[in-house]
Amino acid sequence: MVRAEKDLPWVEKYRPRTVDDVASQDEVVSVLKKCLQSGDLPHLLFFGPPGTGKTSTILALARDLYGNEFRQKVLELNASDERGISVIREKVKNFSQMTANQGKIRYRIVILDEADSMTRDAQTALRRTMEKYTKTTRFCLICNYVTKIIPPLNSRCSKFRFRPLPTDVLVNKLDEICTKENVNFRGSDDLKFLIELAEGDMRRAVTLLQSAHRISAEKITREDIRNIAGVIPDNVVEQIYTEPVLDRLTKRMRDFVREGYSGDQLLTQLLQMIIADERIEDTKRAALLEKLAIVEHRMKDGASELISLQDLAATIVSSH
Incomplete structure (x- = not known):
């Protein structure tokens, strides 16, 4: 057991074990502790920036509710990997059909992490499942962007916003x-x-x-x-941002990709550089920011990183 604890990743080893251990989310903890005392838990929707304790909080709540029966009473799914309608119809529905008729708590908990990645059809199917099995199951949806959750699911959950940690x-x-x-x-x-x-x-x-x-x-x-x-050296980003000749900049972009740097990281650091640049005109700054957004969207959709960055190069050169 000691060996297993030693080998755990630190994010798991130091994850809060009880609701009282959750850091700096006082309003959320206060409401959840009242739910623990009454044993009456509504459907939950946790939203906020990544790394603020959303998943840790619901897992800690489940441990406080079920104790040693935690693993039998909780179904945890990452909706970004398993986000189709088949998951709702099979895994979630089958789990929800089982009655938690042992012990004080008469319901099970389904945790859907990254629920904002679920397809719209899957969210619609989930709404029906939540209605049908509300006597035996409570759902906790966890997401970064609450606007991506359809209104019928929003209205069925108690929403808790997780603030960035001080x-x-x-x-x-x-x-x-x-x-x-x-x-x-x-x-x-x-x-x-x-x-x-x-x-x-x-x-x-x-x-x-x-x-x-x-x-x-x-x-x-x-x-x-x-x-x-994976932070790109400042001088590399500076050379890309200040290069005035398109041919040279497209070559720099090819070398950048060959070096194995991350295109997403480049966009992040360029964004910070553009915002901090007091010399650039507002219209050119706006054009650059718009192009950054377009390029990021293309790369997320699977477009060629090199071609996308070379398209960005043309906008950078025109801003000089």
Whole structure:
């Protein structure tokens, strides 16, 4: 058992075990604790930025409700992988049909993570399943974008917004992990740098920290964190952003892709650079931002990264 605990990823090892352990979501915790006391749980919809504790909170609530029967009473699905109507008709429906007739709590819980990735047909099928099996099953939908959940599901759930975690809370938690795991990366400024790279996502910050510790066990540097996070060197992004000649910039884009850098990461760092650039005219800034959005959408849909970035190159050159 000790060995199994040691081998766990830190995001699982330090995940909150009870509702009281959930950090900095006081309003959500207060309401859920009242639900625990009464044993009456509504359908739930958790939404907010990634890494703010949505999944951890419902798992902690389920552990408080069921204790040792947790695994038998909870069905957890990641809707981004299993998001079609067949999953709703088969897995969810079959699980919901079983009556939780043992113990104090008479219902089971279905957790649908990343529910905003579900197809519209699947969400419509889920609505009917929620209505039909409400006596035996409670549903918890977890998403980043609540606007992607259809109104009929919205109206059937109690909604809880998870706020971004304050920096001091993140620093304290990461410092606690560093102490327990004997990680040599514990200065407040260093931890704030890590949080900034993770964009406030606690899960990503802990994963980066563990990866860096495995690679550089003696002493972790900021450069180690940047490399593991896949951050593109500032001079590379600067050269792309300031190149005034289209032929040279398209060549830079080819070299960029051959080097194995991430196109998504380039768009993120270019976005920050464009917003911070006080020299650029507002109309040109708007055109660049619009092109960034178009290119990101194309790449998400599976378009060629190189062709998409070379299209972006033409807009960058025209902005000079």
